[in-house]
Amino acid sequence: MSRDLPARRPRALAWQRRRRALAEFWVEFRANRAGVVGLGALLAIGLIALGAPLLIDTDELSVTRATGPILDPPSLSYPLGTDDAGRSVLDLVIWGARVSLTVGFLATLVSVTVGSLVGIVAGHFGGWVANVLMRVTDWFIVVPMLVLAIALAAVLSRSTLTIVIAIGLTAWPPTARVVRAQTLAVEARPYIERARALGAGHVHIMTRHVLPNVMPLVLAQTTLLVASAIIAESTLAFLGLGDPTVVSWGGIIQDARGAGAVSAGLWWYVLPPGIAIAAVALSFTLCGRALERVLNPRLRER
Template identity: 50%
Template structure:
């Protein structure tokens, strides 16, 4: 068993090395990584550069245009928009990553169990997955958020709970292929139990696909948080980009010509999603031989 594990681990390591080398040579993926890297740095260090307090207002003229004192102007309560954007980066990206983590865990467990066991287990788990696939996402998320309450943690839970079915389907299809390979048969022959095989053999071989799908789900999670917050279901105490757009819309910033209030968080959402999309496209091109450029 040890020799089988060592051989399998070396194969996985070799795959990852080749994967990273190919990714670094992909211009679109590299550009996406730079965009996301910049926003991650903003999320980590940005709030340290501002004294922005979401509960403090009236410190400046409301909806004042960009100036040297306020580079991105002020909002409808006289707060610095740049400070809100910097702090909003941390909130929005954190929500996106944590919601994606929940989604990936649920989708991976369901997908691997369904594909590996097959039979009645597969049928039951896939029908359960289909229920979430056919339900309209937005009404379901709005209802769950209204029931649980508008808070950051509830939004993370709701997005993670409603965005896993696609991952489960993808992981299941890959598991069906991996479980038929010879090293799985060898592991069974020497007495390895099902949980060991799924943890040590199936998961490492489907993980690159899970990782690639995680990138796309992260973009969806950030867009989902922005959508829920814009519709008034976000946490009013946390200045996420979605909440900034919500307040900008409520204050009539568009009709008042306060373009900086709308454009600033909007551009941030677009750039982050674009970065994830670039990386996701690069991963799809690497993992799908038919899309590889010659």
């Protein structure tokens, strides 16, 4: 028992510091009203998306099995009206949240992973490695992300995985630049020199010293990228490059355009998915700005 105490004590102290840091973080975050509103909206939308299978009969989402009236305006039976196949627009919007949020999170995960890897490697090694990686990053920045995503989605098979890959592999340059700048700042600190003097290798320095220091910045960047990824997914689906068998917000708008809802004034078919996209993007942006203010000492002082 006495031998285990010295080993457990540092771990207990480490967990105690982490809990204290989380508590301080929540106090700072809670002081930002916009961030709290955004977080509450995201939690509500996430719960609705998770509970969609319990709220909606999947047969009603099928074009061939829908039993509702065609292009019926909002009523007690159909609060947001119906589409050109007799499906409830409310059910489509709720179910579409699952796909749009999933694509947004997965594409952001791919983008943040690639961007963080490129940024840390470029900032750590420098020299010709940084020049090559940054020139590739500059090329991706110069070419519009949407154009590259459309090209990839058009070449690959039409599926949700294709949309994730197309967005994730084209949205990483901003993260790479931000992470590289932070890596250069961390590499200039004295304890990095001490680690090198003690024989620490490149992998040890990047994973044990650089990565933990850039993670708060990456977290804030992630919340901002999710909003962009959801908008990009909706755009690709609206252009007909998404999976036609999957219900998403962009796909609903594309179907509404194909049915002539805009020219016919069928607002209940077009506005709900558009408002849902705007609400989720705004919520993630509010959370991202709040995180950035909490994690950045300079912004917090202001």
